Amino acid sequence: MNKLKKWLKDNKITEVECVVSDLSGIARGKIAPVDKFISEGEMRLPESVLLQTVTGDYVDDDIYYSLLDEADIDFICKPDEDAVYLLPWTIEETAQIIHDSYDKMGNPIELAPRNVLKKILKLYADKGWQPVVAPEMEFYLTARSDDPDLPLQAPIGRSGLKETGRQSFSIDAANEFDPLFEDMYDWCEAQGLSIDTLIHEEGMAQMEINFRHGDPLQLADQIFVFKRTLREAALKHQVVATFMAKPITNEPGSAMHLHQSVIDTETQKNIFTNEDGTMSSLFLSHIAGLQTYVPEMLPMFAPNVNSFRRFLPDTSAPVNMEWGEDNRTCGLRVPNCTPQSRRVENRLPGADANCYLAIAASLLCGYIGMVEELKPSPPVQGRGYELRSPMLPYTLESALERMESCEQVSQYLGESFAKGFIAVKRAEQENFKRVISSWEREFLLLTV
Structure with a gap:
C-alpha cells in the first residue's frame, strides 16, 4: 500500500x-x-x-x-x-x-469479471505467450429525454442544428461536439487512458474512440473507466452518451471491435508470423478458435436483449464468423499491416458488453484454437455480409442455451461463473418479457 x-x-x-x-x-x-x-x-x-x-x-x-x-x-x-x-x-x-x-x-x-480475465491471461502466460489487444469503442451522443417510451433523438451541436443523414468520417460533424470531446480528451489524459483517434461513425452523432494497443487487463480497466468518463463529459454538456448496442431504430449499432495478437514472452516476436513473414499455423488456429467458439460464448459478446438487434439483416454489422484480409464484411478481419503487427480483429462484440468478459472470451476462443490446433475455413474474397456459416444464435435465449451446453465454458471459465452468468442473463430476459413495447401498442391495440 x-x-x-x-x-x-x-x-x-x-x-x-x-x-x-x-x-x-x-x-x-x-x-x-x-x-x-x-x-x-x-x-x-x-x-x-x-x-x-x-x-x-x-x-x-x-x-x-x-x-x-x-x-x-x-x-x-x-x-x-x-x-x-x-x-x-x-x-x-x-x-x-x-x-x-x-x-x-x-x-x-470466480464470478468477478476481472478475475475471469486474469484467469485467461494466466493460460497464455503458462504457454510463454503475452496477448496484446487494441479495442475500438463505438457510442452515440443523444439528446436528453426522461421518457423511455420516446425514441432517442440526435443532439443539437455547436451550430444549433441536429445531424441529418449519414456522416461517416466527417470532420465537421465530429467538430459539432468539440467542447465535449476536448473535456473528454483532457480528462482521459489526466487519468492516463491510452485513447488515440476519434472518428465520426456511420450513424447520426455516432462516434468511435480507438485505444492504443497494450496489455489486456490494463485496457479492460481503461475501457471500464472510459465509459464513466465519457458519460460524465456528456452530462456536463447537456447530452447523453450511450454504449447500447442498438439505441436508435434504423441506425447502425455500436460495436467494441477487438484487435488481438500474441507475443512470445522470451523472443518478443509476434507468434502469428513465421520467420519469412507469412501467416503462422498458430495464427490460423487462433482464427479457427474464434470461428468455432465465439458462437458458443456469444452472450459474453452480446449480453443483452438489445445486443441482438445489431445482428439483424441489412445492418452494417457482420453476422458471420468468416475471416478475410482487410475485409470489413467478415466477423473476423485481418488488417493490412506489417508481419510483426499481424493481428485479427474480432468485429462481433457489442459496445454494451462487459469489457473484462468480452476480452477474456475473445482471447479464450483464440487460445483454444491454438491448443487444439484447429483449422480455419478459407478466407473470404469480396462481400461477406450474406454469409451465415457457422450460424450465430439470433436471440439471447438461444445463445444462452448454446453457451450452457458448451463444455469449454465450464472447463476454462469455471462452473460457478458459467452458472451465475447465464442465470443473471436469463433473469434479465424474463424481466424484458414482462414489458409491453411501443410496437405492440401501435400495431396491436386496435387491430387484433
Missing part, C-alpha cells in the same frame, strides 16, 4: 471511490474518505452484488443459494495499485480505484 498511499498524498486526494465491475459492467462499490480507505486497506461488499442484474434484480433463489452463502456474507475487495485513476470532474479531489475480489480464504472470486 506504500506506493498507493504516496500517490494519494501527492495528488491531495480527499475521497476514494472503491469499485468493482459486476457481470453487466456496472461499477459497484463504496465511496470512502481517504483516511478511512488507508486505515482499512480493503473493502467488503455483499456477495449478492455478483449476481445482480442490470435492472437491480437477482436470480432465482435455487441458483442464488447454490452459488452464494445463505447468510449473504461479504467478499473482500483489495485495491490494485496499478488501477488507480483521478476523477477530473469531481469538486473534491477524488480517486477511483479498481479492486480485485476474494473470498474469506483469500481465493479469487
Whole structure:
C-alpha cells in the first residue's frame, strides 16, 4: 500500500471511490474518505452484488443459494495499485480505484469479471505467450429525454442544428461536439487512458474512440473507466452518451471491435508470423478458435436483449464468423499491416458488453484454437455480409442455451461463473418479457 498511499498524498486526494465491475459492467462499490480507505486497506461488499442484474434484480433463489452463502456474507475487495485513476470532474479531489475480489480464504472470486480475465491471461502466460489487444469503442451522443417510451433523438451541436443523414468520417460533424470531446480528451489524459483517434461513425452523432494497443487487463480497466468518463463529459454538456448496442431504430449499432495478437514472452516476436513473414499455423488456429467458439460464448459478446438487434439483416454489422484480409464484411478481419503487427480483429462484440468478459472470451476462443490446433475455413474474397456459416444464435435465449451446453465454458471459465452468468442473463430476459413495447401498442391495440 506504500506506493498507493504516496500517490494519494501527492495528488491531495480527499475521497476514494472503491469499485468493482459486476457481470453487466456496472461499477459497484463504496465511496470512502481517504483516511478511512488507508486505515482499512480493503473493502467488503455483499456477495449478492455478483449476481445482480442490470435492472437491480437477482436470480432465482435455487441458483442464488447454490452459488452464494445463505447468510449473504461479504467478499473482500483489495485495491490494485496499478488501477488507480483521478476523477477530473469531481469538486473534491477524488480517486477511483479498481479492486480485485476474494473470498474469506483469500481465493479469487470466480464470478468477478476481472478475475475471469486474469484467469485467461494466466493460460497464455503458462504457454510463454503475452496477448496484446487494441479495442475500438463505438457510442452515440443523444439528446436528453426522461421518457423511455420516446425514441432517442440526435443532439443539437455547436451550430444549433441536429445531424441529418449519414456522416461517416466527417470532420465537421465530429467538430459539432468539440467542447465535449476536448473535456473528454483532457480528462482521459489526466487519468492516463491510452485513447488515440476519434472518428465520426456511420450513424447520426455516432462516434468511435480507438485505444492504443497494450496489455489486456490494463485496457479492460481503461475501457471500464472510459465509459464513466465519457458519460460524465456528456452530462456536463447537456447530452447523453450511450454504449447500447442498438439505441436508435434504423441506425447502425455500436460495436467494441477487438484487435488481438500474441507475443512470445522470451523472443518478443509476434507468434502469428513465421520467420519469412507469412501467416503462422498458430495464427490460423487462433482464427479457427474464434470461428468455432465465439458462437458458443456469444452472450459474453452480446449480453443483452438489445445486443441482438445489431445482428439483424441489412445492418452494417457482420453476422458471420468468416475471416478475410482487410475485409470489413467478415466477423473476423485481418488488417493490412506489417508481419510483426499481424493481428485479427474480432468485429462481433457489442459496445454494451462487459469489457473484462468480452476480452477474456475473445482471447479464450483464440487460445483454444491454438491448443487444439484447429483449422480455419478459407478466407473470404469480396462481400461477406450474406454469409451465415457457422450460424450465430439470433436471440439471447438461444445463445444462452448454446453457451450452457458448451463444455469449454465450464472447463476454462469455471462452473460457478458459467452458472451465475447465464442465470443473471436469463433473469434479465424474463424481466424484458414482462414489458409491453411501443410496437405492440401501435400495431396491436386496435387491430387484433
